[in-house]
Amino acid sequence: MTGAYALHALPDDERESFERHLAGCEPCAQETAELAATAARLGLALSAPPRPEMREQVLRRITTVRQQPPGPPDAPRPGRTALRARRLSRWALAACLAAAAALGGTAVWQYERAEDAREQARRAEQGAEEIAAVLAAPDATTRAAALGDGATGAVVVSRDRDRAVFVASGMARPPGGKVYQLWFDDGGAMRSAGLMDPGRADQAVLMEGAVDGASALGITVEPEGGSRRPTSAPVALMELPA
Incomplete structure (x- = not known):
């Protein structure tokens, strides 16, 4: 069911059952994350903006x-006074x-x-x-991981372009007034890499800034608008693909 789940093709009852299974099955979580990242790469690589x-x-x-203003009133009947x-x-x-x-x-x-x-x-x-x-770069490499609560994530890195994209699937909505913030881990120093859309469970985010020497990606829950430094324990910490 991993492929159907990654493509959001399961009915609600099967999706909920599969998410319960994902919470305790690392191989299925890994495969689901990889399939979701691949689907995003295929879809976005073939997208075409309007003219x-x-x-x-x-x-x-x-x-x-x-x-358009409202229609005119009925024409006056003959005989009305000047x-x-x-x-x-x-x-x-x-x-x-x-x-x-x-x-x-x-x-x-x-x-x-x-x-x-x-x-x-x-x-x-x-x-x-x-x-x-x-996502379509010839040297693009991907690393996927389960993020908990049925969510999966994958980071795609192009060293030639020195950029990274984070692809999330099934992310829970953050608490009110909060937002997920992405970070590059530069040898233990966290560098902001942008914010995720709090209203979307599935999304692909271009991480802000160059990958440079970063070795990992972190996700924290921050106040709306983001923070200059992490203010919470990481929701997830993923090593970047070599």
Whole structure:
């Protein structure tokens, strides 16, 4: 069942039963971690980002296309007085002036949100490309391990690129206000390698910074936003592949 579990293809009852088995079976935990890392490498290595011009078109339209206003009221019936028409015109003019003032601020807000979305998309695309490059590197080597509670992890290292990717599967959500933080172990000195997404049980994380002379990877639970130095005992400590 290791292959089906690594691909998230088991029904809930079989998945729970298999996770109970994983907690006490080191060979199955090791095989599951290796299969999960391989699946991530295959998937990310073959991913293709959308055309840059498509993203630019969508983000540009965010700043230029306004929400469709409500439909107009029923047309007035013939015979209504000119006084009522003038009153409606004054109300319409006042509404237009108020809307123009509001839309000035809305346009600025939309532009700022579009710029934020553009920057986030650029970073996400760049990160995905870097992860895929490490996972698909000819010299990439992998080391997998069970992390406890049914979770598995694998670290993929490319010495030529001097970068590492951590692939996690089945990670439990950290306590509220906390986050998993990755560390490079430089001969006993811990160097921050970035944060994991606390809302995702399965993820591939490009570790921040060069591998350099690091010999191991550590995971700790830290306050939201991360810490400059570890403040808790390691959740896991894995040797980096040679």
